Amino acid sequence: MDLREADPKGLIRESYRIEGISDAECRSIFLDWALSLGAGTDQRAAMRFAMEHYSTDPAHPMSLVLAEGLTRATEAPSRRGGRAGRVSA
Template sequence: MDLTVADPKGLIRESYRIEGITPAECRSIFMDWALSLPAGADPHEAMRVVLAQYGTDEAHPMSVILTEGLTRRAAGASRRGGRAARLGP
């Protein structure tokens, strides 16, 4: 994946340039970044690309957020309710 696809708005790049950025600010930027990915783009691949390009400082809050995004999976991510769940198949 190309860096221009992985970080189309340059949000991750800019987050690494902000001095004293907090983890909360990085999470907010991460959400905006994830929503700005092109349709059909693999977010995990995009995280790998931007982390390889910008994440040389493993202690930077954005590096931590990206690494967590790659290692954590949504536990039990399934539909939990609604009319169809109540009525059955």
């Protein structure tokens, strides 16, 4: 994987350059970044690559958002939505 594939618009790179960026702003940038990835791009690999390449401070809000994305992606959904979640089998 290369930077062009992992961060096609440079959104993750720019988020690390913004002084005083908030957690909410990082989450918004993360969503835009995820939507900008090409079809078939491994999102987890792209998150790891971007984090390894850009992150210099593990306490930076974008580092925390990326780390959360990596851990949450491995968790199984806890419940189903819609009718299946309301009606027992």
